[in-house]
């Protein structure tokens with residue numbers, strides 16, 4: 001993420017990084033100088049104004065035209081640009097200094113460094129407490145850089161390789177929590193990145209989202225077939241990554257997220273996990289709404305749960321859907337997103 005005139009995001013979101021500024025109030029004062037007008041909702045943001053987010057602490061929204069990347073606060077890593085919905089996973093995981101966390105799919109490191117801000121916001125420690133995995137060596141370099149800018153190189157180890165092979169429960173017997181944010185279709189992303197991803201997807205998503213003229217129906221059918229095939233490959237990969245995280249003996253909380261709007265990559269991955277014999281044996285359940293940003297109004301699709309769990313009551317299905325969070329692209333002030341938290345008593 002960064003300032004880009006092609007990016008048509010409704011809001012530019014950024015958060016104060018406590019690891020680089022123990023005195024958040026001093027940063028707030030600087031922000032007040034730059035953005036003198038405070039607005040009460042993100043819909044009210046105009047150039048020069050600022051919105052203090054009501055869901056994520058120390059997260060702010062400004063007008064996309066206001067260039068924040070040239071500001072000293074940004075250059076010094078004291079503020080970090082990150083979409084609001086992308087801040088949900090670390091907030092839901094809510095780790096403390098007692099925890100050891102694995103971020104299974106980390107680059108470029110937005111969520112990794114956000115997790116660090118929850119763990120070390122009140123003071124850095126001298127040992128590694130977060131283990132970040134990234135398969136792509138080039139992206140791992142970006143991750144490394146972001147961790148350095150955020151000021152938590154000592155507390156995070158970067159492991160380059162496939163999380164499902166490199167991270168074994170015997171090597172990490174005491175990990176308590178996971179962020180699992182694997183590759184997805186990116187269908188919730190718009191703006192320049194969305195257009196790039198459309199090109200990569202041969203416009204399949206565009207066809208699905210925007211409808212197609214009659215004469216293109218045949219082509220659309222073919223493209224739609226491609227999309228379905230792609231979603232099914234992605235969802236079985238996503239399932240494997242989360243299931244692997246669930247196999248760690250001391251893990252108590254796992255937050256799974258995507259920037260996809262498709263149920264195939266979201267609720268249905270969760271459903272497949274809940275139906276898996278091993279996952280049942282390990283005791284994993286969907287966390288209750290009260291620990292998953294309860295005030296956020298848009299929750300998971302209840303129909304997905306009702307369709308599969310025919311023996312469960314409507315309220316049981318609602319409870320599972322309530323353990324999920326959804327954000328719609330643009331309509332909710334940023335990218336389209338999905339997050340769910342699994343937890344168990346051990």
Ligand code: SAM
Pocket residue numbers: 086104105106107108109110111112133134135136139161162163164181182183184
């Ligand atoms: N969590 C990141 C953030 O907030 O900045 C974004 C993660 S991005 C959606 C998914 C990342 O997972 C990509 O960088 C991809 O290279 C990496 N990845 C894909 N498969 C992986 C695997 N098996 N093990 C580790 N990383 C993987």
